[in-house]
Amino acid sequence: xxxxxxxxxxxxxxxxxxxxxxxxxxxxxxxxxxxxxxxxxxxxxxxxxxxxxxxxxxxxxxxxxxxxxxxxxxxxxxxxxxxxxxxxxxxxxxxxxxxxxxxxxxxxxxxxxxxxxxxxxxxxxxxxxxxxxxxxxxxxxxxxxxxxxxxxxxxxxxxxxxxxxxxxxxxxxxxxxxxxxxxxxxxxxxxxxxxxxxxxxxxxxxxxxxxxxxxxxxxxxxxxxxxxxxxxxxxxxxxxxxxxxxxxxxxxxxxxxxxxxx
Numbered sequence: 001x002x003x004x005x006x007x008x009x010x011x012x013x014x015x016x017x018x019x020x021x022x023x024x025x026x027x028x029x030x031x032x033x034x035x036x037x038x039x040x041x042x043x044x045x046x047x048x049x050x051x052x053x054x055x056x057x058x059x060x061x062x063x064x065x066x067x068x069x070x071x072x073x074x075x076x077x078x079x080x081x082x083x084x085x086x087x088x089x090x091x092x093x094x095x096x097x098x099x100x101x102x103x104x105x106x107x108x109x110x111x112x113x114x115x116x117x118x119x120x121x122x123x124x125x126x127x128x129x130x131x132x133x134x135x136x137x138x139x140x141x142x143x144x145x146x147x148x149x150x151x152x153x154x155x156x157x158x159x160x161x162x163x164x165x166x167x168x169x170x171x172x173x174x175x176x177x178x179x180x181x182x183x184x185x186x187x188x189x190x191x192x193x194x195x196x197x198x199x200x201x202x203x204x205x206x207x208x209x210x211x212x213x214x215x216x217x218x219x220x221x222x223x224x225x226x227x228x229x230x231x232x233x234x235x236x237x238x239x240x241x242x243x244x245x246x247x248x249x250x251x252x253x254x255x256x257x258x259x260x261x262x
Contacts (some may be wrong), residue, residue: 030150051116054075062089069116145258154252184205
């Protein structure tokens with residue numbers, strides 16, 4: 001099953017690559033969450049070697065280079081994404097080493113080599129979270145930093161609805177509210193379509209991430225569950241979008257983990 005999911009997702013991301021050029025890349029860490037410029041999760045990258053797992057269009061690697069990283073490595077399941085990354089970095093004057101493989105596969109990647117391994121909104125595409133995080137640990141030097149971000153696990157459990165509330169004098173008021181419509185405990189695969197392309201993901205609990213990090217020999221240094229000030233302070237109309245600001249005013253849409261290899 002996992003092999004078929006990987007093949008399906010690879011094909012779809014080759015088709016969707018152009019639509020996600022530069023989307024959710026450093027300093028952006030996720031949806032409606034403070035940026036890296038505000039959180040300062042990454043260490044000083046001067047002279048450092050970094051690896052991005054799920055490098056997409058290469059914009060986060062470019063950000064790392066602009067902040068002093070001297071060795072850039074990237075992994076992605078999509079060959080089209082890797083071509084985009086190669087072109088972007090070359091045009092920006094940077095060199096990089098890229099690997100066309102899923103995050104679950106650790107072949108060809110240098111071991112105990114990197115100062116920082118990170119994944120910006122990509123880890124959710126892994127079909128084997130424990131293997132992916134174990135791989136990250138094997139790539140890092142002792143004391144190295146591992147950072148990854150993804151949808152907050154609560155996001156798939158909630159929905160928005162408008163209900164009619166009857167009052168006195170036969171008046172009716174429309175009330176917008178957030179409802180708990182999913183099951184946080186279920187870590188099932190689900191498939192959806194994006195521009196006609198099928199994509200499959202798996203829901204995971206926060207404890208699943210933390211336990212996988214501990215099993216791989218990481219110490220969690222920080223978990224970020226916040227909504228940025230811009231969203232919290234602006235007036236937001238009720239909206240039913242998956243990443244709607246109305247939701248972000250009530251719970252975080254994204255989550256970020258920072259860990260250290262022991």
